[in-house]
Each structure stands twice: as C-alpha cells, then as structure tokens.
Amino acid sequence: MNVQSPTEKLTAKDFASDQEVRWCPGCGDYAILKAMHKSLADMGVRPENTVFISGIGCSSRFPYYMATYGFHTIHGRAPAIATGLKLSRPELDVWMVTGDGDALSIGGNHLFHALRRNIDINILLFNNEIYGLTKGQYSPTSRVGQRSPSTPMGSVDSPAEPCVFALGCNARFVARGIDVQAKELGELFSRARAHKGASFVEIIQNCIVYNDAAFAGFTEKAVAADMQLHVKHGEKMLFGKERNKGLKLNTQTFALEVVTIGENGATEADILVHDEKNKVIANLLVGLRPPRFPEVLGVIYCDPAPSYEAAVAAQDAAARAKGPGDLDKLMRAGNTWQVS
Amino acid sequence: MNLQADDIRSGAPDGAPIPKSDLDAIVVRFAGDSGDGVQLLGSQFSQETALVGNSLATFPDFPAEIRAPTGTTYGVSAFQINFGSRPIKTAGDQPDVLVALNPAALMVNYKGLRKGGLVILDAGAFKDKDIKRAGFAVDPRTDGTLKEFRVMEIDISAQALEVAKPFGVSQKEALRTKNLWVLGLVSWMYDRELKSTMEYIARKFGAEDPIGKANLAALNAGHAYGETHELSGDVAPVSMPSVKVEPGTYRLVSGAESLAWGLAAGAQLAGLEMVLASYPITPSSPILHILARMKQYGVTTFQAEDEIAACCAAIGASYGGKLGVTASSGPGIALKTEAIGLAIGTELPLVVVNTQRGGPSTGLPTKTEQSDLFIAVFGRNADAPMPVIASRSPCDCFEVAIEAVRLATKYMTPVMLLSDGYIANAAEPWRIPSMADYAPFKVEFRKDPEGFHPFVRDEKTLARAWAIPGTPGLMHRIGGIERDYNSGNISYDAANHQKMTDTRAAKINNIADDIPEQSVEIGEAKGKLAVVGWGSTFGPINRAVANMRAKGHDVSHIHIRHIWPLPRNLGALLKSYEKVLVAEMNNGQMLQLLRGQYLVDAKGLLKVSGQPLKISEVEDAIRAQLASA
Ligand SMILES: Cc1ncc(C[n+]2csc(CCOP(=O)(O)OP(=O)(O)O)c2C)c(N)n1
Numbered sequence: 001m002n003v004q005s006p007t008e009k010l011t012a013k014d015f016a017s018d019q020e021v022r023w024c025p026g027c028g029d030y031a032i033l034k035a036m037h038k039s040l041a042d043m044g045v046r047p048e049n050t051v052f053i054s055g056i057g058c059s060s061r062f063p064y065y066m067a068t069y070g071f072h073t074i075h076g077r078a079p080a081i082a083t084g085l086k087l088s089r090p091e092l093d094v095w096m097v098t099g100d101g102d103a104l105s106i107g108g109n110h111l112f113h114a115l116r117r118n119i120d121i122n123i124l125l126f127n128n129e130i131y132g133l134t135k136g137q138y139s140p141t142s143r144v145g146q147r148s149p150s151t152p153m154g155s156v157d158s159p160a161e162p163c164v165f166a167l168g169c170n171a172r173f174v175a176r177g178i179d180v181q182a183k184e185l186g187e188l189f190s191r192a193r194a195h196k197g198a199s200f201v202e203i204i205q206n207c208i209v210y211n212d213a214a215f216a217g218f219t220e221k222a223v224a225a226d227m228q229l230h231v232k233h234g235e236k237m238l239f240g241k242e243r244n245k246g247l248k249l250n251t252q253t254f255a256l257e258v259v260t261i262g263e264n265g266a267t268e269a270d271i272l273v274h275d276e277k278n279k280v281i282a283n284l285l286v287g288l289r290p291p292r293f294p295e296v297l298g299v300i301y302c303d304p305a306p307s308y309e310a311a312v313a314a315q316d317a318a319a320r321a322k323g324p325g326d327l328d329k330l331m332r333a334g335n336t337w338q339v340s
Numbered sequence: 341m342n343l344q345a346d347d348i349r350s351g352a353p354d355g356a357p358i359p360k361s362d363l364d365a366i367v368v369r370f371a372g373d374s375g376d377g378v379q380l381l382g383s384q385f386s387q388e389t390a391l392v393g394n395s396l397a398t399f400p401d402f403p404a405e406i407r408a409p410t411g412t413t414y415g416v417s418a419f420q421i422n423f424g425s426r427p428i429k430t431a432g433d434q435p436d437v438l439v440a441l442n443p444a445a446l447m448v449n450y451k452g453l454r455k456g457g458l459v460i461l462d463a464g465a466f467k468d469k470d471i472k473r474a475g476f477a478v479d480p481r482t483d484g485t486l487k488e489f490r491v492m493e494i495d496i497s498a499q500a501l502e503v504a505k506p507f508g509v510s511q512k513e514a515l516r517t518k519n520l521w522v523l524g525l526v527s528w529m530y531d532r533e534l535k536s537t538m539e540y541i542a543r544k545f546g547a548e549d550p551i552g553k554a555n556l557a558a559l560n561a562g563h564a565y566g567e568t569h570e571l572s573g574d575v576a577p578v579s580m581p582s583v584k585v586e587p588g589t590y591r592l593v594s595g596a597e598s599l600a601w602g603l604a605a606g607a608q609l610a611g612l613e614m615v616l617a618s619y620p621i622t623p624s625s626p627i628l629h630i631l632a633r634m635k636q637y638g639v640t641t642f643q644a645e646d647e648i649a650a651c652c653a654a655i656g657a658s659y660g661g662k663l664g665v666t667a668s669s670g671p672g673i674a675l676k677t678e679a680i681g682l683a684i685g686t687e688l689p690l691v692v693v694n695t696q697r698g699g700p701s702t703g704l705p706t707k708t709e710q711s712d713l714f715i716a717v718f719g720r721n722a723d724a725p726m727p728v729i730a731s732r733s734p735c736d737c738f739e740v741a742i743e744a745v746r747l748a749t750k751y752m753t754p755v756m757l758l759s760d761g762y763i764a765n766a767a768e769p770w771r772i773p774s775m776a777d778y779a780p781f782k783v784e785f786r787k788d789p790e791g792f793h794p795f796v797r798d799e800k801t802l803a804r805a806w807a808i809p810g811t812p813g814l815m816h817r818i819g820g821i822e823r824d825y826n827s828g829n830i831s832y833d834a835a836n837h838q839k840m841t842d843t844r845a846a847k848i849n850n851i852a853d854d855i856p857e858q859s860v861e862i863g864e865a866k867g868k869l870a871v872v873g874w875g876s877t878f879g880p881i882n883r884a885v886a887n888m889r890a891k892g893h894d895v896s897h898i899h900i901r902h903i904w905p906l907p908r909n910l911g912a913l914l915k916s917y918e919k920v921l922v923a924e925m926n927n928g929q930m931l932q933l934l935r936g937q938y939l940v941d942a943k944g945l946l947k948v949s950g951q952p953l954k955i956s957e958v959e960d961a962i963r964a965q966l967a968s969a
C-alpha cells in the first residue's frame with residue numbers, strides 16, 4: 001500500500017485504483033471516471049478524506065475504480081448510507097454515485113429525503129435512460145415509447161426528469177453535464193464539492209450497448225452548439241454556432257422562449273442573464289427539453305442553506321457543552337431507594 | 341361496605357380465605373378509558389410500591405387506538421401490577437383487585453378476576469348508555485354478573501368533580517383527576533406513601549397551576565375517603581413488608597429505558613460514539629425517544645424516512661467508525677433485512693434492536709409476542725448468519741444491550757437483540773449497576789498500512805480489520821459483491837465463495853466459545869423434564885417450575901439468552917432430560933430450532949394471544965408432560 005505524505009501534489013493517476021475497469025468498451029462511464037480522477041487531483045483533495053458511496057448498477061461500480069475510500073452498497077440506498085456516514089463523520093468529503101434506476105426508481109424516496117434535508121454530499125446521477133446492469137430494461141427516465149426487453153411494444157409511462165425532481169425536493173444545488181465534456185464536468189465537480197449541502201449533478205451518460213445515441217439529438221458534434229445551452233452565473237443565456245440564439249422570458253405566459261437576436265425584433269437585451277439563485281427561472285430551465293429547446297447544462301441553481309449534518313452536530317455540541325454526560329448519574333436520577 | 345383485606349391476595353385458590361399473615365403478594369389491575377389516565381395511575385402506584393421496598397412486576401396493556409371513542413371496549417386501557425414481600429417474577433395470572441373506571445373496562449376485565457376478588461367501580465360512569473355501549477344487555481351490577489366478586493361502588497366521578505370545584509377548572513379537567521383520586525384510595529388500602537406522586541404533580545404542573553392543585557386535591561381526597569368512610573372501622577389498611585434483596589441503590593426501570601441506557605453504556609465501554617437511526621413504530625419508538633435526549637452521552641439520533649434508510653444510515657455510521665444502531669419492530673424488521681445482509685457481507689458492526697410485537701403484517705402492534713425468532717436467526721437471503729440474543733426482563737435489557745455491542749464490535753458483525761412489547765413497557769425494580777463494574781472492550785481501529793487489506797482477519801475471532809475513512813494509507817473499497825479472501829477485491833471465483841461463506845459461518849459459530857455455557861436456572865442438570873424458555877417468558881416459567889418443584893415434581897428450568905449461536909453444551913444438556921418442553925409465545929420457533937439443531941423430541945407450550953404466558957398455564961403443561969408416558 002502506497003502512503004503519500006499529505007503535502008505531496010497528487011495527479012489524476014493517484015486517484016485511480018488498481019482494479020481493472022469492467023464497463024463495456026465505449027461506455028460513457030469511462031469518461032466520467034477520468035474526469036473525476038483529474039478533477040480531484042486539480043482540487044488537491046486528500047484521498048483518505050474522500051469517500052465514494054454508490055448503490056447498484058453499472059454506474060454504481062464507480063467506487064471500485066477510485067483510490068479513495070469507497071462503499072458499493074445496495075440498490076437505491078446509497079443516500080441513506082451516505083447520510084449515516086456524514087452524520088458520523090461530517091468532516092469527510094462524501095460523493096455519491098447513482099444511476100437513473102438506482103436513484104429514481106428503487107431509491108427515489110431516499111434521494112428525496114437526502115435532498116430536502118440538505119445533507120452535505122455530492123450526488124452524481126448517471127442518466128443513461130436505461131437499466132444497464134440488468135441488461136437494458138427501460139428506466140424511470142426512459143422516454144415514452146422506449147423499446148426494451150420489458151417493454152417490447154414501447155414504454156407507456158411518463159418519464160421522471162432528474163433535475164425537475166431535484167428542484168422539487170428543494171435541492172439547493174442542481175447542475176447538469178455530459179459524460180464526454182471533461183472540462184465542464186470537472187468544473188461541476190469542483191462547484192458541487194464547494195457547495196455546502198446536498199449538491200445534485202445529473203450527468204448525461206451514453207450506454208453504448210442498450211441505449212446508444214439516446215442523446216445524439218443534442219450531443220452529436222453537428223448539432224451540439226445549437227442544442228446545448230451552457231449557463232454561467234451572471235452571463236447571458238446565449239447559444240448556437242453564431243451565439244445569436246438565447247432564452248427570453250415571455251412575460252405574458254411566464255414561459256421561456258428561444259429567440260434569435262436580430263430576428264422578429266429580438267435584441268441582445270431580451271436575453272436573460274443567468275442568476276443561479278433565481279429559483280423561479282431555475283424551475284423553468286430544468287423543464288426545457290430538446291428538441292424544442294436546447295439541453296441546459298452547467299450550474300442551473302445554487303443557493304446554499306444550512307446543511308443537515310451541521311445542524312445535528314450543532315445540537316449535539318450544545319447538549320455536550322456542559323461536558324460529557326455521566327451514565328451513573330443519569331441512571332440514578334429521579335426516584336431511587338436504598339437497600340442495605 | 342367492608343373491605344375484607346384478608347381475602348385479597350394473589351395465588352389464592354378461587355374464593356378460598358387465607359389468613360392475613362400469609363398475605364405476601366397482591367395483583368391489582370386498573371382499567372379505564374384510554375383518556376382516563378390509567379397508565380399514569382399504574383406507573384405512579386408502581387413507583388410508590390417500589391419506594392416501600394416491595395418486589396413488583398407490571399404489565400401495561402394498551403389499546404391500539406390513540407383516542408378510541410369513549411366508553412368502547414376497544415378503547416380500554418389497563419395496567420396490572422403484582423407486588424409483594426416475596427420476589428415477584430410476573431405481573432400475575434389473575435388480578436385480586438380490579439378497578440374499573442367505566443362499564444367497558446369492567447366488560448373487558450371482570451372475567452379475568454379471581455373469584456372472591458374485589459371490584460372497585462366508578463358508579464358515576466354507569467349511566468344506561470355507557471352500560472349499553474360496553475355491551476352489557478342489563479346493568480351488570482344488578483343482574484348477578486358480578487356475584488362471584490365483592491363489589492365496592494363509589495361515585496368517583498362525583499367525588500372528583502366536587503374536589504376540583506374550588507380550583508375553577510373545567511368539568512372535563514375535573515373528571516380527569518379521577519385517576520389520582522383512585523391512586524389516593526388504593527395507596528391508602530396498601531399503605532403507600534403519596535410523596536413521590538405529590539412531587540410528580542408539582543413537577544408536571546408547577547405549584548400555581550389550578551389543574552395541578554385539583555389533581556393534588558383529588559389524590560388527597562381519595563386517600564381521605566379510605567380513612568374516613570365506611571372503609572375504616574373494622575378494616576385496617578394492608579401493609580406489606582419490604583422484600584429481602586441485595587443491598588444497593590434501586591429504581592424502577594422499563595425495558596425501553598434500560599435497553600437505551602445499555603446501548604449507551606455498551607458504546608462507552610467500546611470507546612465509541614453511537615448513532616441510532618430509527619423510524620417510529622410501536623412498541624420500539626420509546627428507544628428512539630429516550631436516546632434522542634441523550635446527546636451528551638455521545639449519542640446522535642436520526643429519524644430516518646423509513647426502516648430501510650434507518651438500517652442503512654446505521655451501517656453508514658459504523659462504516660465511519662461510530663457504533664451504528666437501529667431499532668424497530670415487526671414490519672420494520674422485515675424492511676431491514678436486505679441492509680442487514682449488506683452489513684453481514686461487508687462485516688461491519690451493527691446492533692439491530694427488535695422489540696417484537698404480534699404479527700404477521702401490522703398484526704397486534706400494542707400486544708406482545710416472540711414470533712421473530714426465525715426472522716432473527718434465518719430471515720435473510722442466502723447464507724447470512726448473525727448473532728441473536730434475547731432479553732428476559734426490563735432489567736436484563738441493560739446487560740443484553742452491552743453484550744450486543746460487545747459482540748458486534750469484537751466480531752465485526754450485525755447482532756440482533758430481541759426484546760418484546762411486554763418487556764419494553766413493563767417496569768420492575770432495578771439494582772442500579774455502576775459503569776465501573778463492567779470491563780471495557782475498547783475498539784482499536786486499524787492504522788497500520790503494513791499488510792493491510794480490508795478483509796485481513798484476526799486469527800482467533802476471524803473479525804476483519806476495522807479501518808475507517810480518514811485514515812491515511814488505508815484507502816480501500818468494500819461492497820455487497822463477494823470479496824476475495826486474500827485481498828478484499830471483488831471476486832466471482834467459485835472456491836473463494838465457498839471459503840468466504842465458510843469463514844462467515846465459522847466467525848459466528850466461534851462466538852459460542854465466547855459466551856457462557858448454558859446453565860440451569862432451577863432444578864437439576866438432568867431428570868424427568870426441562871422447561872426451556874427464552875425472552876420474556878422467563879418470569880412465568882421460573883415461577884411455575886419453582887411451584888412444581890415445591891410440590892415435589894422433578895422439573896428444571898432452562899433459559900436461553902444466546903439464541904444464535906447456541907451455547908456449546910446445550911445439546912448435551914437437553915439430552916440429559918427424559919422430556920423437554922419449550923414454552924414460548926409463538927407457534928413453535930425455538931421448538932423447531934432445538935429439534936433441528938439437536939434432534940431432541942421436544943414438545944411445545946405455544947401461546948399467541950398477545951398476552952403474556954401465565955404461571956398456571958406453564959404449571960398445567962408441566963403436569964401434563966409429567967403425567968404422559
Ligand atoms: C433489491 C434489488 N433489486 C433489483 C436489483 C437488480 N438491479 C441491479 S442494477 C438495476 C438497475 C440499474 O439501473 P441504473 O440505476 O439506471 O444503473 P445503470 O446500470 O444504468 O448504470 C437493477 C434493477 C438489485 N440489485 N437489487
């Protein structure tokens with residue numbers, strides 16, 4: 001076992017475990033893993049203070065490939081395990097990796113509570129709109145009509161939208177990235193880690209085997225510029241090859257519209273400036289879906305609030321302020337009698 | 341009427357007079373509407389009784405409904421206490437005295453009263469509509485229903501209203517002092533001091549609160565009623581000498597309290613802070629409530645979103661290097677099983693407290709049962725062994741909780757601790773232990789990277805190393821997938837799975853070398869008949885076996901605390917008796933376990949009525965066993 005001294009500058013390689021990575025060749029998970037290795041090195045975190053907790057799924061194998069502490073748990077329950085860990089060890093950097101099925105099907109309840117409690121963990125939801133590990137059944141995020149072994153005639157139920165769900169749970173940090181956009185992902189990881197409280201990051205991930213090209217409509221090179229809106233706090237929400245398209249708020253309908261500057265009277269002044277703290281706009285942004293709208297990427301919402309484990313620790317500390325309790329005294333408090 | 345105290349005693353044959361000098365125990369049952377404050381009445385009377393040094397056992401018997409419509413039989417709440425000047429082991433088979441605060445309370449309880457026993461009625465609650473509502477066709481006071489009992493009718497409602505008048509409280513509040521009026525009366529009957537109740541009232545309401553004043557006045561008025569009414573004259577109050585017990589400081593303790601304190605004590609002895617994660621469920625919730633107020637004792641509590649999350653959060657806490665504990669009952673335990681399997685596979689310490697209740701499904705939430713033995717020992721997918729230990733009484737919960745923590749941390753394993761609804765709610769006098777009497781079992785976290793992998797084991801215990809996040813140089817991954825014996829890395833290898841399965845089993849089986857050999861509670865270690873029990877049936881079995889031995893029968897009592905693994909010598913011990921009778925409150929789970937483990941032809945005394953086992957039931961079963969060829 002190699003022990004690094006805490007002052008040594010670590011590289012991406014130092015964050016890769018010695019385990020052979022077993023995802024299918026070409027799986028989007030590889031790119032996310034690589035981005036994470038680099039990002040952690042860039043952030044200068046200590047591997048011994050970093051923990052990856054996951055549920056079950058292809059995506060949830062992630063911790064095995066990290067040279068940090070890691071816990072591959074049970075299907076859907078990673079938020080609960082991460083909550084217990086964070087309650088017991090608030091000082092640790094806790095990351096949670098989950099899939100669309102793990103997080104929103106079997107684990108929906110736990111994810112909801114982790115988000116609304118605002119426990120200080122970084123949640124990475126790898127959304128491939130399919131159950132990868134169990135060989136390709138449709139998932140809660142699959143679009144209507146998804147053909148799969150369990151839905152041979154196409155799925156009929158309406159999908160869940162991860163970022164809409166997260167905001168609905170009162171998440172205070174909601175972001176979205178794409179598996180292969182390493183630089184942007186690295187920034188999201190860094191922002192998520194810096195955010196105190198639950199940080200929710202949806203990562204669009206291509207499952208090359210069971211749902212290939214599900215996101216081609218906005219990830220293909222040819223369309224990417226026109227179909228991706230990378231939002232940045234304080235900057236105009238502009239996109240497109242010419243960066244002449246943008247989002248405008250229709251004050252009649254309270255809906256967002258795509259406008260092209262110079263067309264139909266639209267001017268640069270019409271384009272919204274992204275304000276991470278504006279929840280009203282955030283709610284509109286997470287509702288936008290291609291092909292009518294561009295896929296919104298980046299930090300969509302960030303407005304910190306006190307985190308759960310910090311509040312719990314504060315109560316514990318207040319109770320302990322008068323010194324540690326004496327069990328012998330506690331058991332003898334109240335009505336007792338002597339027998340001699 | 342005359343209160344013939346001489347006739348009031350437990351264990352007296354129905355209707356038979358017993359000289360006053362023999363009076364060494366009495367069973368009193370208080371019953372009323374769920375809004376009548378019967379539980380408070382019972383627990384305050386228990387407190388007073390404990391303070392005069394009597395031995396006692398209690399049985400709070402709650403309805404499932406929080407506020408059932410008044411006057412209904414399903415809204416009846418009862419509290420039974422057995423107290424005396426000899427060691428008391430159960431709450432008593434048959435009450436000698438029944439206090440019924442309304443017709444429904446009478447309806448539900450009069451049949452259990454000893455013939456010749458005393459019924460004290462609130463005459464003010466026997467209006468026609470109340471009588472009908474309770475299901476009596478005619479007034480039971482007039483049609484001979486109660487002819488086998490002595491009946492004392494007092495208009496307690498009117499008394500309470502009268503006493504409360506000067507304090508200007510509402511009629512509703514005035515009527516709610518009925519319980520304290522009764523407490524005053526019964527305290528007079530048995531010569532109990534009112535001091536602790538007075539202090540309780542002062543604490544609860546403060547000196548100036550008119551409601552507090554009304555309650556205090558009711559208490560004194562009930563007592564004065566006994567002194568001054570026709571109850572005096574030829575009837576002196578019964579006074580019972582204190583029981584001879586070991587010297588020490590005593591208190592009353594409920595199973596939930598002593599269990600919560602025992603967990604905190606165990607964590608302290610292990611040198612760990614504790615995280616209790618739980619989801620409310622009857623009858624487990626008091627453990628969460630008590631520990632939530634124990635933050636200064638190194639306890640953090642977490643009310644999770646469900647029992648799965650509770651168990652998982654406890655596992656997360658253990659992973660982080662604290663003692664993870666989760667507590668639940670019935671359906672909640674069922675939900676935890678997958679996560680318990682994870683703790684078994686990843687070999688993390690965890691204490692799972694199971695306060696058993698009647699089932700299946702929602703079953704009988706407020707009633708007691710011992711029917712989770714199978715789920716505790718076997719209730720997981722795959723070969724997933726874990727230690728199981730059971731508490732026998734409210735006091736014993738403290739010891740068992742410490743033992744559960746010791747096993748969990750020493751062997752890196754989840755442990756299931758079985759309590760039950762009866763134990764959790766019942767109270768008994770407890771000789772308060774000192775923390776200094778317990779040997780610490782400090783946990784050592786792994787720090788040394790030399791030769792480390794997460795599944796490197798202690799040669800003797802087979803426990804894996806506990807290396808916690810934050811430790812430099814020991815970064816590692818664990819998970820639910822099978823792990824390689826030699827590295828802890830994922831392994832699908834066939835021989836390795838066999839070896840790991842065998843190792844997990846051996847680790848738990850080894851615990852049999854670390855627990856006491858099975859002893860015999862009373863009687864010889866061989867002979868005609870052994871009555872075997874576990875958990876809260878200890879009291880009735882112990883008393884029944886003692887009674888039968890006093891009559892010259894060859895019968896012994898064996899009580900099993902360590903349910904899994906079983907004590908090394910248990911098989912041989914059982915085989916040294918001609919017959920084995922397993923008495924338990926389920927459909928034969930320990931019975932099956934013992935038959936399966938040892939091929940003994942044990943028979944069962946099995947009861948699943950939601951009520952504790954009675955001494956007489958065990959005696960009858962012993963008689964039947966000894967009589968049959
Ligand atoms: C209790 C339980 N039920 C079912 C499974 C089977 N299972 C494993 S992963 C999975 C779905 C995973 O899908 P997702 O979370 O989207 O992850 P992906 O493989 O796509 O990354 C299922 C149903 C399980 N492991 N545990």
Ligand code: SF4
Nearest residue numbers: 024027058132207208
């Ligand atoms: S099945 Fe899909 S998600 Fe799973 S590893 Fe293969 S490509 Fe990746």
Ligand SMILES: [Mg+2]
Nearest residue numbers: 099100130131
């Ligand atoms: Mg998926």
